[in-house]
Every structure is written in C-alpha cells, then in structure tokens.
Amino acid sequence: MNEIIQWDPFTELADMHRHLTSLFDRTPAHRRRGKEFMTAAEWYPVVDITEDDKAYAIKVELPEVKKEDVHVSVENGILTITGERKFEKEEKGRRYHRVEQAYGTFARSFSLPENIIAGKVDAPCKDGVLTVTVA
Numbered sequence: 001m002n003e004i005i006q007w008d009p010f011t012e013l014a015d016m017h018r019h020l021t022s023l024f025d026r027t028p029a030h031r032r033r034g035k036e037f038m039t040a041a042e043w044y045p046v047v048d049i050t051e052d053d054k055a056y057a058i059k060v061e062l063p064e065v066k067k068e069d070v071h072v073s074v075e076n077g078i079l080t081i082t083g084e085r086k087f088e089k090e091e092k093g094r095r096y097h098r099v100e101q102a103y104g105t106f107a108r109s110f111s112l113p114e115n116i117i118a119g120k121v122d123a124p125c126k127d128g129v130l131t132v133t134v135a
Contacts, residue, residue, distance in 0.1 A: 043085065043102030049110070055120075058110065060130040064101075072123045072132055077114065079121075079134065082107045 048059045060081060062070060070083035087103040112134060120135035 043104060044106045044108060045081075047108065047110075054135065056112070056116065056134045058132040058134075060108070060132065061128065062125065062130050063128040065128070067125050070125065070130060072121065072130075074112070074116075074118045074121055074134070077112050077116070078109055079112055079132065080107065080109045081130070081132065 045060050045062050045065075047061075050057045050059075058079065058081075062083065062085070065083055065085045069086070070081065073080050082105070084105045085103050087099075117135040122131075122133045124131060
C-alpha cells in the first residue's frame, strides 16, 4: 500500500526562490570598458560547513580581513557572520592598473538545527580562515 504524502506548493516555491537567488547572486555583471570586458561582482566569503558527533563547523575564507572587522552572532537559530575587507590606501607614487579583488562589507547567515547549544560558539581566526564551531 502506498503512503499518502501531502504536497506543499509553498515549500517548492521557496526552494525555487532560493535556487534562483543563488544563481543570480553568483552571476557577475559584465560591462564593456575599452577593449576588454570587466566583471563587477559583490564580494562575499566562501564557506565550508561540516558536522561531526559533537559540533558543526563553518570555515570561512577571509583573506586580508582583520580580526576586529569580523563579527559572529547567533540569534534565534541563525548564525550570522558580518565584516568588512578594506581597500588599502593608495600610496604616493603607486598607480593601480587593475584591481580585481572585491572590497567592502559582507554578511552571511546560516540556519542552525534546533539541537545546537547557542552558548557554546567558538570562532578562532588563523591564516585568513575563520572557523566557527557550534556545539
């Protein structure tokens, strides 16, 4: 005998919205400048999320971001990592011909499972990689 599964169209719609948003967020805008195409994209750090028997670990690549410019918070089951990568000031006598790295503020948020312990969050940063561990 087959089991009856209730269909929820809003779940599928939310999944489709998430996938489309992800697709468009990762597609940089191209614009013509002189003889070559330039790409303009907003910067956000990439992450790896893993899990073991004791904790969830979120590794965030933050090259050239100072520790004091990164903030980690957990509220209502949402882990939020915000910060800023600042552009170095131009030095006298130095001219930039091309700057392809993106700078500015960023924010990444992740829903956490209900079984986490919000008070047990560790977030050391070493060699440009922030590792957030949630028990």
